[in-house]
Amino acid sequence: xxxxxxxxxxxxxxxxxxxxxxxxxxxxxxxxxxxxxxxxxxxxxxxxxxxxxxxxxxxxxxxxxxxxxxxxxxxxxxxxxxxxxxxxxxxxxxxxxxxxxxxxxxxxxxxxxxxxxxxxxxxxxxxxxxxxxxxxxxxxxxxxxxxxxxxxxxxxxxxxxxxxxxxxxxxxxxxxxxxxxxxxxxxxxxxxxxxxxxxxxxxxxxxxxxxxxxxxxxxxxxxxxxxxxxxxxxxxxxxxxxxxxxxxxxxxxxxxxxxxxxxxxxxxxxxxxxxxxxxxxxxxxxxxxxxxxxxxxxxxxxxxxxxxxxxxxxxxxxxxxxxxxxxxxxxxxxxxxxxxxxxxxxxxxxxxxxxxxxxxxxxxxxxxxxxxxxxxxxxxxxxxxxxxxxxxxxxxxxxxxxxxxxxxxxxxxxxxxxxxxxxxxxxxxxxxxxxxxxxx
Amino acid sequence: xxxxxxxxxxxxxxxxxxxxxxxxxxxxxxxxxxxxxxxxxxxxxxxxxxxxxxxxxxxxxxxxxxxxxxxxxxxxxxxxxxxxxxxxxxxxxxxxxxxxxxxxxxxxxxxxxxxxxxxxxxxxxxxxxxxxxxxxxxxxxxxxxxxxxxxxxxxxxxxxxxxxxxxxxxxxxxxxxxxxxxxxxxxxxxxxxxxxxxxxxxxxxxxxxxxxxxxxxxxxxxxxxxxxxxxxxxxxxxxxxxxxxxxxxxxxxxxxxxxxxxxxxxxxxxxxxxxxxxxxxxxxxxxxxxxxxxxxxxxxxxxxxxxxxxxxxxxxxxxxxxxxxxxxxxxxxxxxxxxxxxxxxxxxxxxxxxxxxxxxxxxxxxxxxxxxxxxxxxxxxxxxxxxxxxxxxxxxxxxxxxxxxxxxxxxxxxxxxxxxxxxxxxxxxxxxxxxxxxxx
Numbered sequence: 001x002x003x004x005x006x007x008x009x010x011x012x013x014x015x016x017x018x019x020x021x022x023x024x025x026x027x028x029x030x031x032x033x034x035x036x037x038x039x040x041x042x043x044x045x046x047x048x049x050x051x052x053x054x055x056x057x058x059x060x061x062x063x064x065x066x067x068x069x070x071x072x073x074x075x076x077x078x079x080x081x082x083x084x085x086x087x088x089x090x091x092x093x094x095x096x097x098x099x100x101x102x103x104x105x106x107x108x109x110x111x112x113x114x115x116x117x118x119x120x121x122x123x124x125x126x127x128x129x130x131x132x133x134x135x136x137x138x139x140x141x142x143x144x145x146x147x148x149x150x151x152x153x154x155x156x157x158x159x160x161x162x163x164x165x166x167x168x169x170x171x172x173x174x175x176x177x178x179x180x181x182x183x184x185x186x187x188x189x190x191x192x193x194x195x196x197x198x199x200x201x202x203x204x205x206x207x208x209x210x211x212x213x214x215x216x217x218x219x220x221x222x223x224x225x226x227x228x229x230x231x232x233x234x235x236x237x238x239x240x241x242x243x244x245x246x247x248x249x250x251x252x253x254x255x256x257x258x259x260x261x262x263x264x265x266x267x268x269x270x271x272x273x274x275x276x277x278x279x280x281x282x283x284x285x286x287x288x289x290x291x292x293x294x295x296x297x298x299x300x301x302x303x304x305x306x307x308x309x310x311x312x313x314x315x316x317x318x319x320x321x322x323x324x325x326x327x328x329x330x331x332x333x334x335x336x337x338x339x340x341x342x343x344x345x346x347x348x349x350x351x352x353x354x355x356x357x358x359x360x361x362x363x364x365x366x367x368x369x370x371x372x373x374x375x376x377x378x379x380x381x382x383x384x385x386x387x388x389x390x391x392x393x394x395x396x397x398x399x400x401x402x403x404x405x406x407x408x409x410x411x412x413x414x415x416x417x418x419x420x421x422x423x424x425x426x427x428x429x430x431x432x433x434x435x436x437x438x439x440x
Numbered sequence: 441x442x443x444x445x446x447x448x449x450x451x452x453x454x455x456x457x458x459x460x461x462x463x464x465x466x467x468x469x470x471x472x473x474x475x476x477x478x479x480x481x482x483x484x485x486x487x488x489x490x491x492x493x494x495x496x497x498x499x500x501x502x503x504x505x506x507x508x509x510x511x512x513x514x515x516x517x518x519x520x521x522x523x524x525x526x527x528x529x530x531x532x533x534x535x536x537x538x539x540x541x542x543x544x545x546x547x548x549x550x551x552x553x554x555x556x557x558x559x560x561x562x563x564x565x566x567x568x569x570x571x572x573x574x575x576x577x578x579x580x581x582x583x584x585x586x587x588x589x590x591x592x593x594x595x596x597x598x599x600x601x602x603x604x605x606x607x608x609x610x611x612x613x614x615x616x617x618x619x620x621x622x623x624x625x626x627x628x629x630x631x632x633x634x635x636x637x638x639x640x641x642x643x644x645x646x647x648x649x650x651x652x653x654x655x656x657x658x659x660x661x662x663x664x665x666x667x668x669x670x671x672x673x674x675x676x677x678x679x680x681x682x683x684x685x686x687x688x689x690x691x692x693x694x695x696x697x698x699x700x701x702x703x704x705x706x707x708x709x710x711x712x713x714x715x716x717x718x719x720x721x722x723x724x725x726x727x728x729x730x731x732x733x734x735x736x737x738x739x740x741x742x743x744x745x746x747x748x749x750x751x752x753x754x755x756x757x758x759x760x761x762x763x764x765x766x767x768x769x770x771x772x773x774x775x776x777x778x779x780x781x782x783x784x785x786x787x788x789x790x791x792x793x794x795x796x797x798x799x800x801x802x803x804x805x806x807x808x809x810x811x812x813x814x815x816x817x818x819x820x821x822x823x824x825x826x827x828x829x830x831x832x833x834x835x836x837x838x839x840x841x842x843x844x845x846x847x848x849x850x851x852x853x854x855x856x857x858x859x860x861x862x863x864x865x866x867x868x869x870x871x872x873x874x875x876x877x878x879x880x
Contacts, residue, residue: 080824080825081825081827081831081832082827084781084831085770085776085777085780086776086777087776115821115824118821119821119822122820123822283771284771285770286776287771287773287778313835314835314836315822315835315836315837316822317822317837320760320837323760324764324767326725327724327725330724330726331727331730334727335527335727336525336526336725336727337525338727341524341525379867380562381866381867381870382558382562382563382757384520384866384870384871385520385871386521387522387877387878388524391521391754392520395753395755396755397755397757397760397839400840423821427824430824430825434824434827437825437827438827
């Protein structure tokens with residue numbers, strides 16, 4: 001029989017496809033053609049079956065789906081470490097917002113987004129959900145980089161560098177959405193900043209558009225206890241209840257943070273099939289609270305994972321976030337079996353894909369899905385001995401060992417080198433912003 | 441004036457000496473002679489003042505004291521990821537202790553300790569406190585590697601591979617202590633395993649020896665709620681109170697874990713000037729609880745940092761542990777200003793030195809102290825822009841960016857390459873143990 005021509009064959013020592021759950025394949029190969037996964041085969045079978053234009057041999061690696069970073073503000077990488085060890089309110093009001101009002105520009109967003117994308121690619125993320133200002137520039141930088149992204153246009157009730165008023169934010173956002181129709185790698189979502197910065201009328205309009213256009217809603221929600229108590233004072237209900245009353249809780253709604261949870265909140269999330277995006281490092285660093293991940297997952301709620309922006313983390317390494325999430329979930333649930341290694345990997349892959357409505361495209365290595373994949377090298381003394389590849393990915397320092405990355409079959413990282421971005425140029429621009437923002 | 445001859449001059453872009461608190465020096469140099477720090481000088485001044493046998497230029501680096509990992513079981517690196525996602529009791533009783541009883545040997549300890557030392561050197565640790573079996577082999581491997589260590593001889597009330605009974609453990613331990621007298625880099629401590637594995641009579645004997653010989657006591661204590669409730673049932677008091685009654689709470693006592701704390705515990709620790717060793721990742725992973733680090737530090741208690749063994753972590757990267765500690769302390773204290781970046785660096789350096797009774801030798805870059813130092817490179821996009829070097833060390837991924845390490849002026853890591861250990865040999869031995877412990 002003639003071998004089938006394909007674009008790419010990747011032989012890997014281990015493969016964790018995420019679906020089926022818990023599977024670890026040894027000495028297998030993934031066949032890729034026209035940007036999609038053809039299937040996973042034993043290496044000997046794959047050699048006979050396929051004639052690949054290109055073959056990659058990963059002798060000491062784990063191949064797996066690319067990570068999905070389900071919440072962040074990429075451009076804030078330019079504010080990494082700018083104001084640390086402060087609570088959310090003074091951090092935002094006395095440091096982050098003032099510096100943003102001073103330096104925020106389209107160029108800031110372009111340079112910061114590039115810097116963040118470089119870090120995310122290098123540490124295993126192939127898809128990220130973003131919300132920040134100048135969403136058109138974010139989308140443009142994503143497109144140039146070859147990454148996959150849900151770009152959220154942020155909506156406030158007040159003017160910012162990104163817009164005059166709710167009308168302006170929404171109008172520009174919907175225009176952007178039109179211009180990316182048909183782009184397989186970029187989706188535009190509506191990102192009302194938070195319940196406390198967006199009023200009832202704007203929320204209702206967002207609900208209408210989200211419903212009509214089947215557009216995702218990405219929103220900070222129940223980030224701190226103060227947010228909840230303020231809402232109780234002003235609206236006589238919890239923020240989540242208010243979002244429900246205003247029609248914003250939809251199956252495509254992504255609730256970011258959710259550190260403050262009572263039984264009624266869980267019921268609302270269940271009833272509307274919303275998604276929760278857990279950002280443990282940001283929640284810890286800003287002392288916002290603990291999201292009860294085990295409890296949410298037991299209730300059948302889809303929980304994805306995000307780094308938040310580098311100004312409150314301070315890195316965009318989703319493997320590091322995953323370790324924090326897996327460790328913290330156990331202590332918060334008082335159960336060391338909570339969020340085991342494979343469940344944690346699902347949180348950072350297929351759950352993220354599901355939250356972004358991309359579960360048929362990415363999040364697992366299955367035939368027909370887009371070839372969004374990464375390879376992690378397991379060869380250093382700190383990764384030995386290897387009893388359990390999933391454990392090594394979750395509880396080790398996998399982010400620093402990512403060697404390859406592909407999105408829709410296109411290489412973005414080869415042997416630890418960025419393919420679509422110029423590292424020296426990124427560093428030079430970051431140093432320039434540093435000198436402008438905080439002159440010595 | 442003639443320049444003074446010295447052994448080594450290190451020019452570094454940034455220097456964080458830890459003492460004085462919060463200091464960050466730019467474009468300075470550390471002069472080292474006969475294993476000790478002569479002083480820190482502006483680079484131009486140092487060039488004129490000294491004629492160094494060897495000069496190291498660190499153009500994009502932060503130079504700082506080597507990290508002190510104040511609790512671990514180095515040889516357990518061979519069980520990294522062997523049994524994950526399990527609570528402490530079944531993890532120990534059904535997995536760790538059975539496999540140890542099957543494979544534990546002097547060779548296991550030697551190979552595992554070497555593997556752990558390699559990982560610790562590569563990630564910035566220059567001094568570690570260990571407790572495990574065959575303490576003589578641990579000390580021998582430490583000595584060969586050039587690292588600094590407090591080696592604890594473990595004491596149980598029951599027989600193990602390491603000894604027949606308390607007499608046997610203590611006798612061998614004190615002999616080992618004699619044989620390392622006069623060794624500047626290795627101290628021998630007594631390590632009663634835990635309140636629940638060591639009886640009253642043995643504890644009293646340990647207290648006597650520790651007092652007479654001014655020997656450190658290193659003990660797991662208040663690791664879990666069950667340990668405390670069991671003690672209340674059996675002894676009608678909390679474990680810490682029992683240790684006090686038995687005379688074990690001394691200024692040289694190192695209490696490891698302390699996740700269960702009430703006001704009386706704090707008073708006891710204060711009264712006796714004991715040290716607490718915080719192991720956040722192990723405590724989270726085994727769902728043991730949260731050590732209230734901020735509360736302890738506010739009470740003036742010295743809190744050091746440890747990774748615990750790689751079987752419950754699963755890495756020995758103390759910078760990663762430091763990030764977890766700094767993030768977690770804020771959320772536990774409900775205060776984002778708790779354990780700021782400089783305080784966190786102190787926890788991993790001078791506080792560890794103090795806990796091990798080595799505060800006059802190490803833990804800061806001060807004239808007269810031993811030259812135990814590390815360099816961290818700050819040049820990747822994920823470390824840019826750099827506003828605050830201390831933040832970058834604590835909240836970034838500094839462990840993967842360590843390039844140089846010295847102990848008593850002797851290089852253990854040069855440009856990321858191990859000097860005293862053969863990496864390929866370590867990996868080969870780890871793979872052999874893997875195949876023996878868990879044959880495929």
